Amino acid sequence: MNIIGQILLILGGLFYALGGLGLVRMPDVYNRAQAGTKATTLGTFSVLIAVMFFMPGWTAKLVLILVFVAITNPVGSSTIIRSAYKSGVKPSIAVIDELKGFYDESHDDVLEVDSEEVYEKEVQ
Amino acid sequence: MTNLIFFSLVGLGIVFSLYRLIKGDTHFDRVVSIDVINVCIIGVLVAYALISKNELYLDVAIVYSILGFLETIVFAKFLEGRS
Numbered sequence: 001m002n003i004i005g006q007i008l009l010i011l012g013g014l015f016y017a018l019g020g021l022g023l024v025r026m027p028d029v030y031n032r033a034q035a036g037t038k039a040t041t042l043g044t045f046s047v048l049i050a051v052m053f054f055m056p057g058w059t060a061k062l063v064l065i066l067v068f069v070a071i072t073n074p075v076g077s078s079t080i081i082r083s084a085y086k087s088g089v090k091p092s093i094a095v096i097d098e099l100k101g102f103y104d105e106s107h108d109d110v111l112e113v114d115s116e117e118v119y120e121k122e123v124q
Numbered sequence: 125m126t127n128l129i130f131f132s133l134v135g136l137g138i139v140f141s142l143y144r145l146i147k148g149d150t151h152f153d154r155v156v157s158i159d160v161i162n163v164c165i166i167g168v169l170v171a172y173a174l175i176s177k178n179e180l181y182l183d184v185a186i187v188y189s190i191l192g193f194l195e196t197i198v199f200a201k202f203l204e205g206r207s
Contacts, residue, residue, distance in 0.1 A: 006126045009126055009127075009130050009171065010126060010129050010130060010133070012130070012167060013129065013130040013131070013132070013133030013134050013137075013167075014133055016133060016134045016136075016137035016138075016163075016164050016167060017133040017134070017136045017137040017140070018137075019137055019141075019160055019163075019164075020136060020137030020138065020139070020140030020141045020160065020164075021137075021140055023140055023141055023143075023144040023153075023156070023157055023160060024140045024143055024144060029149075029150060029152045029153055029156065032144070032153060032156055033152075033156045036141070036156055036157070036159070036160040037156075037159065037160070037163075040137075040160050040163040040164065041163070043163075043164075043167060044163055044166060044167050047130075047167045047170055047171060048170060051170055051171070051173070051174045054174055055174065055177075058173075058179060058182060061179070061182040061183070061186070062170070062182065064186060065166070065170070065182065065185055065186055065189060068186070068189055068190070069163070069166065069189060072189065072193040073159075073163060073193075075193075076159055076193055076196035076197060076200075077156075077159065079196065079197055079200040079201075080152055080155050080156055080159070080196065080199075080200045081152075082200075082204075083152065083200040083201065083203055083204040084150070084152040086204055086205065087152075087203065087204060087205060089150055089152060
């Protein structure tokens with residue numbers, strides 16, 4: 001029991017370090033958000049489950065934190081990325097931009113565009 | 125020993141995020157790095173609750189996660205539409 005908890009704790013710290021390394025190494029806002037958010041979410045899961053192994057009486061609050069992080073972290077990342085795309089930050093090394101034409105410059109809503117038509121236009 | 129390795133790795137991740145927070149090409153990089161630092165601090169709070177054997181730090185971690193999510197959303201909405 002104790003050994004599993006210690007291994008999970010070190011694994012969580014390793015995932016935190018990898019998330020930070022992804023922020024340094026990746027070339028783009030989108031790639032950085034992907035690397036940072038996913039790695040740190042997995043690291044948080046690992047640390048919380050490790051503390052569950054050490055202290056079984058704290059499981060309720062730990063599960064509460066785990067569910068909350070699992071819900072809010074991807075939502076926050078998605079909101080940042082949506083805001084970045086609507087602000088005009090383009091992907092640096094992308095070949096196909098499938099969202100091109102979906103967001104109007106002046107309007108806040110999503111335009112009504114046939115997605116397959118846009119995709120065909122991008123491919124050609 | 126386990127605690128030393130864990131806190132060293134988390135500190136390494138926070139230092140990398142601080143590099144991106146200072147250098148950041150756009151403002152959105154800075155918001156992403158603040159998000160990563162918030163999640164790292166949640167992990168540190170939970171591990172510190174384990175070390176000090178005090179359950180009160182878990183409540184601190186819950187409130188900190190709520191405030192961190194709110195901060196991310198507010199910054200994203202504030203920066204939306206600006207280049």
